[in-house]
Amino acid sequence: MATNTPTGAPAGPSTQPLGGDLITPNDLRKIAEDREMALLKEAQELEKKKHEEQSAIHEAFMQQHVRPDAKERFTRAVRAAAERGVKELQIVRFPSSYCNDGGRAINNFEPDWPDSLTGFAREVYDNYDKYLRPAGYKLRAQVLDYPGGMPGDIGLFLHW
Template identity: 80%
Template structure:
């Protein structure tokens, strides 16, 4: 005898309700949303950290014990037979031109320095240049083919 209403599916040999493709798609979508949110949160935290580091660099000042630290550093380097020390390192993005003048060895590269790097340069120009020290800056890395970190070196 034919049934008048819609037929019900036979019971699953697995028992209970069977998970459907629709359920699986919803699970996958929820997982992808969670991974995307986690990646966005991580990117936001990294950006906040970079902003805080940049702000600290822009407002950092030479320490009161700089003369003693400087003397110790150059003496130790000289005792090892070295003729220069790296005095500051920072991302080229901290330069007003993104590191272009330093990368191109332009004579006015100090004009592109900002924040702590500018303070370091000004103190070099005021105290160390007259004593016979030399200063140079160079791009130290090229991530993705673009200028990365800048190193500023004092030599004698």
């Protein structure tokens, strides 16, 4: 049986108007800060993973070599292109960051642009220079896109 308070109102389970403990603004700030920190940590982990993947791709590009069956593959590809009426093939595509100047020489059509090539792109160019140029092929490099107004991917194109 409930006892009456001095005012005569029955005493309930709590004497606070909303009952029990009330969440405070400090509690809410802590909850928001914890959520923000969790999101930040997640974003940092994703960025780290992305960087690691890009590093692995770059390392693979730097270690890649022209395949032993390149001559046969090349012959099939250019023959098929010629049969389609095409006179040019993109033979490699890579980020401008793989150039030792970030793609500047290619973007500015400088005659020494091949000196900016590294890794697999340089090996492709050297093979072109040794085997394909003497046969009459030509090679050009081109910036393919400009994300954020800066050179993005580079394409090397063989034409005849």
